[in-house]
Each structure stands twice: as structure tokens, then as C-alpha cells.
Amino acid sequence: MSHRNARLTVRGRRLLVERVCSGRPVAHVAAEMGISRATAHKWIRRWRSEGEAGLIDRSSRPRTTPHRTPAPVETRVCELRQARKLGPARIGPILGLPASTVYRILTRHGLHRLAHLDRPTGQIIRRYERDRPGELLHVDVKKLGRIPDGGGHKALGRQAGRATRADMGFDYVHSAVDDHSRLAYSEIHPDEKAATCAGFLRRAAAFFATTGIDRVERVLTDNAWVYRKSSAWRQALADLGASGKLTRIYRPQTNGKVERFNRTLLDEWAYLRPYTSNNERTAALADFLHTYNHHRCHTALGGQPPISRVNNPAGQYI
Missing domain, CATH: 3.30.420.10 (Ribonuclease H-like superfamily/Ribonuclease H)
Structure with missing residues (x-):
């Protein structure tokens, strides 16, 4: 996510593309905008290969997470939370996990707050929202x-x-x-x-x-x-x-x-x-x-x- 004083916001990247597409050299445009030629070429390449979507910031999440908690363990964490309403400090010792890891798992599955659960059944409360203003x-x-x-x-x-x-x-x-x-x-x-x-x-x-x-x-x-x-x-x-x-x-x-x-x-x-x-x-x-x-x-x-x-x-x- 770009900070407010970034050299290249999404609007700045569009401006970069427009100036280069007008026939001006990439190096000249990069100097005007206070960025390196490598950075300018990177955004031009992304725009040519992906179009407008290529100018949007990409997620910094890694493609693979080899040390992520296995899915069966995550399932067990969720079952304990929903069936017994236990918190991370209680679930951790049962499964041999740090409380911080348990909390991240609960957050990932939307179970980190008991207020989000229906107390008798443990099911996640379904939230609703109408599609347009004035509908309800x-x-x-x-x-x-x-x-x-x-x-x-x-x-x-x-x-x-x-x-x-x-x-x-x-x-x-x-x-x-x-x-x-x-x-x-x-x-x-x-x-x-x-x-x-x-x-x-x-x-x-x-x-x-x-x-x-x-x-x-x-x-x-x-x-x-x-x-x-x-x-x-x-x-x-x-x-x-x-x-x-x-x-x-x-x-x-x-x-x-x-x-x-x-x-x-x-x-x-x-x-x-x-x-x-x-x-x-x-x-x-x-x-x-x-x-x-x-x-x-x-x-x-x-x-x-x-x-x-x-x-x-x-x-x-x-």
C-alpha cells in the first residue's frame, strides 16, 4: 500500500504510462518524476502485460507458507472454539500450540471474538447488508x-x-x-x-x-x-x-x-x-x-x- 507521499501512487503510475505512450523516452519521464529508470520500466512492463490492473499494488503475501499450521490442526482449533468456547490460552496447551498461533488461526477463520458466534450452536452469526442505499x-x-x-x-x-x-x-x-x-x-x-x-x-x-x-x-x-x-x-x-x-x-x-x-x-x-x-x-x-x-x-x-x-x-x- 502506497503512503501519501509516495513518488508513484496509482494515479502517478497512470501519468507515467501516459507520458511514455506519448512517445517520450522512459529515462526522461523517470527523471521528471523523481524515480529510477528501473522502476519506470517495471511499471511500463506491468501495464503492457496486465493492462490497468497491472498498475495496482500487489499483495505482499508470499506464494507459499511452508511453516503454516497444518489444516487438520486448524480444524481442531476451530472445533474446540465452537464446541467449548475456549480461548487461545486454553486451546494452546491442549494442542501444543502457542496462544499467539491459536489466535491467528481463530482470526483467519473469523472465530476470534465470541460475539461473532451464536452461543448455543457455536456457528458464526451471518451478517447481512443490503445492496443499495434506501433499500432498508x-x-x-x-x-x-x-x-x-x-x-x-x-x-x-x-x-x-x-x-x-x-x-x-x-x-x-x-x-x-x-x-x-x-x-x-x-x-x-x-x-x-x-x-x-x-x-x-x-x-x-x-x-x-x-x-x-x-x-x-x-x-x-x-x-x-x-x-x-x-x-x-x-x-x-x-x-x-x-x-x-x-x-x-x-x-x-x-x-x-x-x-x-x-x-x-x-x-x-x-x-x-x-x-x-x-x-x-x-x-x-x-x-x-x-x-x-x-x-x-x-x-x-x-x-x-x-x-x-x-x-x-x-x-x-x-
Whole structure:
């Protein structure tokens, strides 16, 4: 992988090829670009034999790995992990392997985190992702205790904070996350009634439209009464031309993208620092959402922010 100050990035290699193909000597072009003639000839040869693909960095992985752990041993490591949920420090002595080797094997097979496994069966949990933005929208509501003026227990301490929070009530954070891009939209409301949820859905769809997601096709929610029985919710879906879909009962993993967003919401906004009032916390939500959508790197998106997947649905990052 080229570093940002490399003499020849992929774009630089294309420029090298263009200049040589225009009839100029390779040595002259190499001198202009600050590289050796041997390097210039190498990329020209690759381009002539492989075309555009020859200008892309190749993997540095060796063709053969003679000291790699034999396949039957790797299979045994995976069986112990899935059947007995053992970690590297436990599996290593059983098979006579260093714990570091066991960990590399588990990583190679996607078993290095127990969270990736279904606990009863030991099978890898199948993750899904829709093919294009707007195809599926995850919607959920997170309930948060309101903060009294002057701060609650996080600012004043447990005893002092308890005395100030009597009858403060709750805020309801309504959130929508696009399945493909992970682009998120949230609002804070005093309840989670049918009219509130329906209005939120319409405004969420309008927000996604401003980013380039013109249509929401399906909306996935949990089994709350509003989403199952409310005529206001059904009307909002009809107005958007979207269909509603419910998760299986007691299976929050199905709606996992918005559930994971809720956790990020708590860590990086609601509990990020001690707020001295409820209004202060509410005002900070807009900045968090902008950072999340436009600047915060996402591991599922190759280290890019969600907005990059909206603008580049194929997921080919540059």
C-alpha cells in the first residue's frame, strides 16, 4: 500500500504510462518524476502485460507458507472454539500450540471474538447488508433519563444527583439507520406515541433524500405496538411508498445496525461528558450526528464515514 507521499501512487503510475505512450523516452519521464529508470520500466512492463490492473499494488503475501499450521490442526482449533468456547490460552496447551498461533488461526477463520458466534450452536452469526442505499431502513427508539438543571449524578455525584432528579422524566431518542451506508438520523422527543413515530419517519426520509437516498423501500422495526397496530405509522409508510418489516420477537440482532448505533450514541454523545442540563445534551446531538455521518470512520465501511457509501454505493473506496 502506497503512503501519501509516495513518488508513484496509482494515479502517478497512470501519468507515467501516459507520458511514455506519448512517445517520450522512459529515462526522461523517470527523471521528471523523481524515480529510477528501473522502476519506470517495471511499471511500463506491468501495464503492457496486465493492462490497468497491472498498475495496482500487489499483495505482499508470499506464494507459499511452508511453516503454516497444518489444516487438520486448524480444524481442531476451530472445533474446540465452537464446541467449548475456549480461548487461545486454553486451546494452546491442549494442542501444543502457542496462544499467539491459536489466535491467528481463530482470526483467519473469523472465530476470534465470541460475539461473532451464536452461543448455543457455536456457528458464526451471518451478517447481512443490503445492496443499495434506501433499500432498508432500521428504526428504533432509545429512552434516556432527563438531566436536571445544574447536572445529575454524573456531574454532582451519586448522592447529590439523586436528590435533584426526582420526577424529571425521560427523553426518547428516535433513530433511523440506512442498512447499506449506515447513514444515521436522530431526533429527541418527549414520547414514542404513534403520531410522534410517524412524523419522525417522514422527516427521516426527507433527511435521507437530501443526501442522495431518494426513496426508502422498506423500514425494519421491533415489535412495539406503534409499529404493529398504529394506523398513523402505516399511513406514513404508505406516503413514502415503503413497506414495513418487523424483527422476530426477542431477536434484536435482526435490527442490529440501529441497535449498534444506539450504543455509539450513548458512548459518544449521551455519556461522553457530564452535562449540566438537558438542553445542553440535546444541543450536542446535532454535532454528534454530523461527525458520525461525515467524519467518523466505520470499520464495516473500510474505515470510511457513512456518507462515502451513499456517494459510492458499490463500496469501492479510493
